[in-house]
Amino acid sequence: MAHETSQPGLWARAQRTSVEQLHIRLESFIVLIVLSAVMAILSPFFLSLSNFLNILLATSTIGVLAIAATYVIGSGGLDLSLGSVMGLSGVAGAYVAVNLGAPSPVGLAACILAGAAAGCVNGQLITRAFVPAFIVTLGMLGLARGLALVISDGRVIYGLPAVMVYVGQGRPLGIPMPVIIFVITAIVAHCVLAYSKFGCHTMALGDSESAARAAGIRVERHRRILYTLSGALAGLAGMLFMARINSGDPTAGLNYELTAITAAIIGGTNLFGGRGSILGTMIGALIMGVLQNGLNLLAVQSYYQQMAIGAVLILAVFIDQYQVRKESRV
Amino acid sequence: MQPFVAKINRFTLALGVAMAFAAPAIAEDGEYGVLMKTLANPFWGAMSQGVEDGAKEAGVKYFLQAAESDQAAEPQLNLCNTMLERKPVAMITAAINSTNLLPCLKAAQDAGIKVVDLDGNLDQAVLDKEGIKITFRIGSDNVAAGAQGAEYLVEKLGKDAKGPVLVIEGLSGNVTGQRRAQGFAARLKELAPGLEVVASLPGDWDRGKAASITNDILTRNPDLVGIFAANDGMALGAVEAVYAAGKGDQVTIIGVDGNSDAVKSIKDGRLNASVAQLPYLVGKQAVENVKKAIAGESVTADIAVPTLVLTKDVLDAGKEPMLQYVK
Numbered sequence: 322m323a324h325e326t327s328q329p330g331l332w333a334r335a336q337r338t339s340v341e342q343l344h345i346r347l348e349s350f351i352v353l354i355v356l357s358a359v360m361a362i363l364s365p366f367f368l369s370l371s372n373f374l375n376i377l378l379a380t381s382t383i384g385v386l387a388i389a390a391t392y393v394i395g396s397g398g399l400d401l402s403l404g405s406v407m408g409l410s411g412v413a414g415a416y417v418a419v420n421l422g423a424p425s426p427v428g429l430a431a432c433i434l435a436g437a438a439a440g441c442v443n444g445q446l447i448t449r450a451f452v453p454a455f456i457v458t459l460g461m462l463g464l465a466r467g468l469a470l471v472i473s474d475g476r477v478i479y480g481l482p483a484v485m486v487y488v489g490q491g492r493p494l495g496i497p498m499p500v501i502i503f504v505i506t507a508i509v510a511h512c513v514l515a516y517s518k519f520g521c522h523t524m525a526l527g528d529s530e531s532a533a534r535a536a537g538i539r540v541e542r543h544r545r546i547l548y549t550l551s552g553a554l555a556g557l558a559g560m561l562f563m564a565r566i567n568s569g570d571p572t573a574g575l576n577y578e579l580t581a582i583t584a585a586i587i588g589g590t591n592l593f594g595g596r597g598s599i600l601g602t603m604i605g606a607l608i609m610g611v612l613q614n615g616l617n618l619l620a621v622q623s624y625y626q627q628m629a630i631g632a633v634l635i636l637a638v639f640i641d642q643y644q645v646r647k648e649s650r651v
Numbered sequence: 652m653q654p655f656v657a658k659i660n661r662f663t664l665a666l667g668v669a670m671a672f673a674a675p676a677i678a679e680d681g682e683y684g685v686l687m688k689t690l691a692n693p694f695w696g697a698m699s700q701g702v703e704d705g706a707k708e709a710g711v712k713y714f715l716q717a718a719e720s721d722q723a724a725e726p727q728l729n730l731c732n733t734m735l736e737r738k739p740v741a742m743i744t745a746a747i748n749s750t751n752l753l754p755c756l757k758a759a760q761d762a763g764i765k766v767v768d769l770d771g772n773l774d775q776a777v778l779d780k781e782g783i784k785i786t787f788r789i790g791s792d793n794v795a796a797g798a799q800g801a802e803y804l805v806e807k808l809g810k811d812a813k814g815p816v817l818v819i820e821g822l823s824g825n826v827t828g829q830r831r832a833q834g835f836a837a838r839l840k841e842l843a844p845g846l847e848v849v850a851s852l853p854g855d856w857d858r859g860k861a862a863s864i865t866n867d868i869l870t871r872n873p874d875l876v877g878i879f880a881a882n883d884g885m886a887l888g889a890v891e892a893v894y895a896a897g898k899g900d901q902v903t904i905i906g907v908d909g910n911s912d913a914v915k916s917i918k919d920g921r922l923n924a925s926v927a928q929l930p931y932l933v934g935k936q937a938v939e940n941v942k943k944a945i946a947g948e949s950v951t952a953d954i955a956v957p958t959l960v961l962t963k964d965v966l967d968a969g970k971e972p973m974l975q976y977v978k
Contacts, residue, residue: 366736375736379729475823477750479777490754562725567781568750575722613726617733622690623719623726 331427335425352633356608360615367618374497380610381408382558382574384603386581387588388510389554389572391602391639392460394585395514396547397527397594398454398582402443402461403555409469410436410559410568415478415569418485432560433553440542444545465506469571479568489564499561506557511599523547527594530560583630584609587637608633655767683941684739686731687717687769688747693910694930695745699770702743708935709942714739724751731755731950741765741786741941749774749826753866756783765944769937772826773921789954790935791928793827796958797834797879800905802915803960804877805842807903807923813845814876817868820855820862821881821890828856828881831907846877854885861888869896878904883913883925890921909961917963927959929976 360367386403393400413435418428439461446457491498514520522543525533534540558577563569588605590597609630616626685702687695699715703825706713716734718727723746731744733754733969742759745751749772756766756773760783771790778785805889820834821828836848850868854861861880869892878893880886886906894901899921906913909927916922933956959965959973964975 323869369736372733374789375729376733379732382725470823479746479750479774480780566724566728566750566753568753570748570751572722572724572748574725614733615727617716617730618736620714620716623717623730627719 325632326502342421349601349608349637350398352637353604353608355613356611356615360611360618364615364618367615370485372614372618374500376607376610376614377500378497379614381497381499382562383577383580383582383584383609384503384552384606385506385558385561386574386577387584387602388472388507388599390578390581390585390592391588391597391599392510392514392523392547392553393454394481394582394592395525395527395594395597396544398447398544398547399458399552400440400443400548400555401458401578402439402465403551403558403581404574404579405462405465405469406436406552407557407559407562407574408572409439409465411563411573412469412473412478412558412569412571414485414560414563415481416472418481419478419569425482428481428485429488429564430452430516431561433556436556437549440549440555441545443552444548447548448541448544448608449542451557466571473569473571475571477568477570480565485564486567487564489561490569499565502557502561505535506597507603511603512547514597514599524595524597524635527591527596529595580609585635587634589641605637661839680790681712681945682737683711683713683938684737684764685713685715685751685769686727686734686742686744686856687715688721688727688745689719689723689790690717691720693912694908694928698745698930698934701931701936702938703933703934704931705938708769709938710780711938711942712773713938718747720749724748726753728752732758735762735764735771738762740945741767743767743769743937743941745769746755746772749777753777753783754780756785757781759785765941767861767937767941770827770933774826787940787950787952787954789940790933791930791958792955793825793830794834794927795955796907796928797831797836797881798838799958799960800879800907800924801835801838803905803924803926803962804839804846808843808876810843811845812843812876814847814874816846816871816877816879817848817865817872817875817889818848818851819864819878819880819885819896820851821885822855823853828853832879832882845919849875854888856882856884858884858888861885862892865889865892866896869893869898869962875902879900880906881902882906883908883910883922886922886925887912887916890916894921894945908925909959914961914966914977918966920963924960924962927961927977929956929959929973932956932976 366372389400389403410432414428414432416421417431443457443461446452447454488498489602522538525538526540530540562573584606585602586592587608588601590602612629613626687699690696699747702715718730727747728751731752735758742764744752744785759766765786768785768788771788818832820832832851839846849872854864877943878889880889883906887906889904893899893904903923905923906925909925913922913925936954936956940950965971
């Protein structure tokens with residue numbers, strides 16, 4: 322963070338404490354605030370509690386996937402199967418609950434287990450068979466989506482038990498359940514990544530694998546855990562969407578892996594590993610959420626939304642690089 | 652913080668550019684919200700044209716939005732929720748599948764907003780279970796459209812015709828494609844048992860995939876006499892494959908939709924027929940009927956907009972009164 326301020330002291334100190342401790346880039350936060358202000362000016366519907374909850378609800382599935390993307394990309398890996406695994410896990414949960422008649426908790430657990438299983442397969446192949454992560458997870462993208470279609474026979478599995486629906490549609494204290502689950506997941510994931518040994522090792526892996534190995538980190542084992550975790554989080558995202566629409570949809574999460582990666586990168590995760598924070602990723606996901614919600618409220622065609630998000634991604638990384646280059650010039 | 656400010660300005664500038672085409676939307680009283688699957692398809696384009704003209708004639712205000720593709724189930728749900736913020740009096744929705752909009756439709760109903768099923772993608776059994784009452788459903792009868800395709804084929808080849816027929820279905824799991832394929836197969840069996848459906852394969856609404864399927868089946872059944880494709884794009888893919896194999900005169904090809912590409916191909920004498928849906932009419936009548944329902948008049952619960960078989964003869968004669976709605 323380069324700051325050329327004429328009056329050091331309070332501002333610089335505040336910047337250091339808040340930014341460095343929370344591991345975020347101030348720019349992305351400012352962009353989020355500016356963007357929200359612009360939307361609030363342009364649309365009379367933007368600034369309301371119900372719309373704020375709408376944004377969080379719309380961001381919940383992508384947000385959970387983006388957490389997975391941050392961990393995996395931060396460790397120098399890549400998981401392209403996130404969206405497909407999300408679709409598979411929703412179908413798995415609905416199949417267990419509806420077709421096999423299992424009780425709700427089992428159905429919910431089936432979502433996360435199905436996701437974790439797919440992630441575990443990814444991790445095993447990457448670390449034991451030495452196939453690059455890009456290839457393995459690209460293969461899993463097809464495998465998981467195909468399996469979801471096979472299990473569901475290409476149809477939506479409708480009609481979950483009440484408890485499962487509550488997870489997606491319940492509103493304790495007026496807050497949608499998916500939002501509560503998403504926020505808790507984000508807080509836990511942030512603390513683990515920022516303050517625990519596991520999180521520290523994850524970033525060390527992305528920074529330099531050989532250094533991590535020399536420092537005694539069990540690299541392969543750690544990677545296997547990471548990919549399994551990534552799959553489990555994709556399973557959680559699948560569970561949230563499945564419960565929201567009261568059905569397992571085999572096409573759920575189509576192309577979401579790219580959106581999740583976009584959120585992580587906008588939020589400051591380094592595409593080549595070694596740097597990333599969940600708080601930053603959440604800001605990245607919210608930038609996209611606010612952009613989409615605002616453009617929806619303004620009735621801007623969805624084509625332009627895709628353009629806007631693409632532009633924001635490139636801009637965010639450009640600013641990032643600009644900072645780094647400036648720092649190295651100084 | 653000098654450079655910082657400059658950078659933020661660059662960002663806001665870019666955003667400003669991104670928003671330049673967004674005119675501020677203000678809430679109107681008694682607006683209708685119209686939610687489509689996607690506009691990246693002439694079918695939905697024609698339907699939104701119908702909505703526009705219908706709203707103009709009826710003197711009602713509406714706002715129309717669509718998801719980015721006809722696969723974007725969750726984005727469409729999020730869009731639907733956002734549209735509710737504008738508090739429309741009615742939501743005319745073309746759902747991507749039978750369940751993805753349920754939470755939004757429920758919320759709309761709780762808010763006293765009338766819900767209309769555009770194009771019949773909602774499942775009545777599911778709606779009953781969820782406790783959602785729609786004002787009415789409007790669309791083309793897809794089973795009947797498939798049946799009309801079979802009737803045309805039998806009319807052309809005769810009741811006693813024999814030979815293999817190929818059915819190219821839509822996307823696996825898509826109800827519209829299933830209904831058309833089933834309607835065709837059932838009616839064909841009834842009218843001409845000698846015409847046998849030797850394969851019924853999913854072409855995923857994809858022109859190239861339909862062409863590949865056609866090639867494969869022509870290899871297996873060189874004496875193929877007919878192809879029914881669940882939409883025009885796939886039918887046109889089949890046309891290319893059939894003509895490339897030099898069997899243009901031997902195989903009768905039928906599509907569904909009546910889109911502009913198909914009309915052109917029929918006029919050129921390549922595609923034999925297309926069962927035209929009249930999406931323009933569907934959109935127009937949807938708005939008209941919502942106005943009636945809001946005024947307290949009774950509206951039919953299930954409005955089937957007729958379909959029309961387009962052939963070279965019909966197009967050249969130009970006498971069919973419904974032709975004006977083929978966009």
